[in-house]
Amino acid sequence: MITVIVSCKNDQKKEAEAISEEKTIVAEEGKTLKQSDGLISLYGNYLYVEKDNAAVLQTPTQVYGVVVNDKAKALNVEVEKFKKEPYDMVPVTIRGRIFKNEGTTTEWENKIEIKEILKVSEPNPEENDVIKLGSK
DSSP states (O other): OOOHHHHHHHHHHHHHHHHHHHHHOOOTTOOOOOGGGGGEEEEEEEEEEEETTTTEEESSOOOEEOOOSSHHHHHHHHHHHHHTTTTTOOOEEEEEEEOOOOOOSSEEEEEEEEEEEEEOOOGGGGGGOOOOSSSS
């Protein structure tokens, strides 16, 4: 009788440990752990203007104001390697948190806080949409 009781308690402990381990490993259905952290991956053209302490990320469908934090400044260091002109935009892939820009009408509707820099690419010279003003 004692053997049965002891073995049942051990089985319950093992089952409880398996359940707690499973909760720490399993993410949402169909997503990896990284995908379940609430961040979104975006590809677009990045521009940081140091004198204004402002940055934007232009995707094919929208423009986001970028929260200027340490990650945005680190991204700018990477982007500077590819810029030929101060206002050149450089293709980047980042992960971040998007939120509505509440309480202001002078900035972009949505903002993004960069949490991770995934890739910085060299701009395609054939997609150069820069208009330069000035003398010939």
